[in-house]
Amino acid sequence: MSAPDAAGGPAGTGVPAGGGPAGTGDLLAVPLVEAPGDGTPSDVLQARLLDELVEAASPDVGLVRPVLGAGTAAVVLSMFVMASDVRHAEAGLSAVLARTLGLHDVYRAGYAVMFSVEGVRTGYEITLGCTVAFLLVPFFAATSVLLTIRRVPVQRALSSLACAVGLIVTFNQLRLVAIALSMDHFGPALGYSLSHVLLGTLISTTGVVLAGTAFLAVLLRGTFTRAGAHHG
Template identity: 30%
Template sequence: MTVAVLLGVAAGLVFAHRLYRTAEISLSGAILSVISSYGVDVIPDRQTVYFGLGSDTPLGLRMTPECTSAFLVLPLIVVGAVMIALRPRIQSRVLFALGVAALAVVIVNQFRVLTLVGLVQWLGVDTGYYWGHTLLGSMVSVFGGAAALVAFVWLATRK
């Protein structure tokens, strides 16, 4: 039963990733509204958060399929389902590990978006977006995703 639910959630992430991206960019907008002195507006239908409104350099960030954490969470869910199918007695450990790792991936992705926003505000739109999206944003995603994977394996397999 748990394996079927996990595989259903995995399929849901694939087929309803737009809804997931909408929730993810709405979370980014809410965080930016709290920490930023610039105007922030989220357009959920476009999966876009606009920030810097009222300044000389407003910018909109769109949560595209390749920028979402959904496809980093997806393999964790599938691996978790396989682990439970092969060894049902470790189900509680795997589900706990999956929850921790999925939360970590979402937090890392939010940190990546906020890093991008910070660099744009600090270095300007062209330079800040370039460094925030291509270099630093990628590093945050790679290291954060790797840390989430290590945490998942460690938590799921420890006794």
């Protein structure tokens, strides 16, 4: 182990013994192990030190974390209370995308997206079973818990949530676009049946799996690297 320097921290770290990063008020204890031969810290541990410094400087003091935790919990409740508003927003966005892709006479009517296929007025409705509102609930709930128990830096928790939300919303809109294009190509009845039951389910499942994977990947970023560094 490196000997403490005059400031009291580990040699060469630039971390004073009197406290960690500005505003934390705590000593940032980051053990360094010298690499064999040259007496300098290994690349892995240097990266670990930098990661610890960045995480320690996160907004983790005062009311920041409780407010964010309460905010994400409130979003979970709003998904149930305001599900109709989410469905309206989804229908509006879907109508814009369908119009952009060239469908005729597209407009939103409540929770439905209406358009014309060979002169026949048709469309699809975003029901409670199809909305993203309930797909997002687990991610917001998990983030609220993580923020409350203080086990994950704020930026990392919010970044993982943002990735998951972005993927869920994107893939759900892709599913709706696929349904619209299928109805336009194969006709309303056959097109809806094929796209909603087969293609739509595949797209939705892919989106949920990717969202969950991205959520965990961002959340656990650097965890295994740091765990390996403890063993040299």
